[in-house]
Amino acid sequence: MDDDSRYQAVRSRDERFDGVFFTAVLTTGIYCRPSCPATTPKRANVRFVPSAAAAQGAGFRACRRCRPDAVPGSAEWNVRADAVGRAMRLISDGVVDREGVAGLADRLGYSARQVQRQLVAELGAGPIALARAQRAHTARVLLQTTELPITELAFAAGFASVRQFNDTIRAVYDRTPSALRAAAPAGDRDGPAAGPGGAGIPLRLAYRGAYAAGAVFDFLQRRALPGVEETSGPAGDRRYRRTLALPHGTGIAEVGESAGATGGRWLPCRLHLSDPRDLTCAVQRLRRLFDLDADPYAVAERLGGHPLLGPLVAATPGLRSPGAAEPAELAVRAVLGQQITVGAARTLGGRLVAALGKPLDRPDGGLTHLFPEPAALADAPLTELGMPESRRATLRTLGAALADGRVVLDPGADRDEVTAALLALRGIGPWTAGYVRMRALGDPDVLLTGDAGVRHGLALLGASPTDAEEWRPWRSYAVHHLWHATAS
Known part of the structure; x- marks a missing residue:
């Protein structure tokens, strides 16, 4: 995309590009997601940046209306297997907060300078700035959903000091932490205990486009491991729960199926953590498990246009490829x-x-x-x-x-x-x-040719592994369509 096509996406409030780029408005000092419902700014007053961290580093504040810091992650990082894609997945998992830039570089097999240079070139921000943007988002969630004391909350979000926490919140949200907390409805907040015995931390796990929640929950329910996982409730309103071993402690995650029916593109979630510092890591693991950062538009464009697979894609729009929490x-x-x-x-x-x-x-x-x-x-x-x-x-x-x-x-x-x-x-x-x-x-691009269900599905379509070459780079999604068809 060039800037003119990005501006057209902003004018049409095209949510397909939420998380792919961000709109920074020079006259207001605010940055937004492309689908922001606010009045579209003039083209001359708009700059486009590739990440929330780049916008924050340039001095722009997050829009209070569209909350650009909360958009689903870019599906690009799932597809890319290069150093930048791998780095982004690790930063999302909280590696920089736990191990620093040196730890990130060591995991990637590069020097810290090389990692910094590649991230700045593609995302307009280095690993520290990217991790800072993520910490700010985690802090906002904790401020608006719990009554944790500010000092505990700052360290739980990954900040090294309360002063750093206060400065970051003011810079990113143009509010003090207390004002940001006060802006959330009181009924949305839980008590100070966020451990397994408390009420937990309520969250909304956002996704883009269509989401075949029923098929994803069916997949997880059939495989739910006694003692570690369980599902309950009727189809369409199920709850999936599981235990988590996290860097600082343990957790129990509960994710609901039914939020999409209310018009919101998110899954309701509640996390019970023995240590709140694990919030970011736990959220990212659930996002991978439920494949919430996928780009269903790109998947449907590629797979839906195939004469053999297209009918399956049309029958189950938004089918995802579940990952793994552990x-x-x-x-x-x-x-x-x-x-x-x-x-x-x-x-x-x-x-x-x-x-x-x-x-x-x-x-x-x-x-x-x-x-x-x-x-x-x-x-x-x-x-x-x-x-x-x-x-x-x-x-x-x-x-x-x-x-x-x-x-x-x-x-x-x-x-x-x-x-x-x-x-x-x-x-x-x-x-x-x-x-x-x-x-x-x-x-996202694995074809399990040795799988009995895949072979059965290919035979059902009259397709062959050679046909599947046209499904790249989304063959993992094709596998799930084949499994879904044979299970129906």
Whole structure:
């Protein structure tokens, strides 16, 4: 896009570009998302920036009407496998807050200077500024949804000091923290306790375009692991809940299915965290699990135009490719699911959780455990699973590889390197490596040619893997359309 086409998108309030670029208005000093309902500024008064951090760095304040800091993330970072795409996924996960720029660079295999230069060139801001913008958004959420004391809240949002927190909130939102808190309806706020025993932190997980929530919840419900996950409620109004092992503690996440019916493009969420510092990381994990940063317009344009796949896309608009809240857990579950049904894999997973999972300090309904850590699998006999020794050996091998870093599944992992590392492990073949790549690493372009459901779906359409070459770079979404068609 050039600036003239961006301005046309702003004039038409085209939400397809929310999160792709931001509109900075010179006369007001405010930046907005393209779909902002406010009066469209004159072309001469508009500048376009590639990130909220770039707008904030240039001195622009976030619009109070459209809340540009809360837009879904750009789908570009899901598609791109280069250093910038990997860096953006890691920054979203909170790596800069936890490990600094040096830690980010080390994970990427570049120098800090190289990372800074590449991010500034493409996003108009370096890793510190990008992380600062994310901290500001986290702080606003905590200010407006909890009664946490300001000092606790500042550190929970990732700020190094209360002074830094105050200065950032004033710069980004043109309000003091107290004024920003007062602007939220009092009924939207919970008490000071945000841990598993408290009311939790209420959130709205935004997405763009159509969202086939029913199909996503069906997918997760069929695979819900006893002790770690559960779903409840009737179709159309279900709740998905799961436990989370987070950098600073544990959490329980609850996500609802029905918000879209009210006209809002978001899923209702409530997080119960033992340590509020994990808010950003927990939110990003849920966004990946529910594939909320996808670009359904681009997916539909590519897949919907194919003569064989198009009818499936039209029948289920907004079908997503669910990721993983716990990548290591997903890899283990992929091995458990080799050559057996989804139901059988769920049963085996439940046995594994009961045998080696870490019990929660306070069980919550059907949620009783965290999924076993990889190191716990490395030396376990696993006889309680009732599996052949060869597959138990594969689980132990995978657990050891995840524990000692031979296989790294963090958000910024190099997908090709991970695939090669997985295939080098005895007992892991192309289907398992591809499934991990699609879900744990969020690759939107994986075709599981060895999957029985995919083969059945292709046969149903009269298509072949050769036809699927035309579905790039969205073949993971095509896989879900094929699965959905065969399950219907």
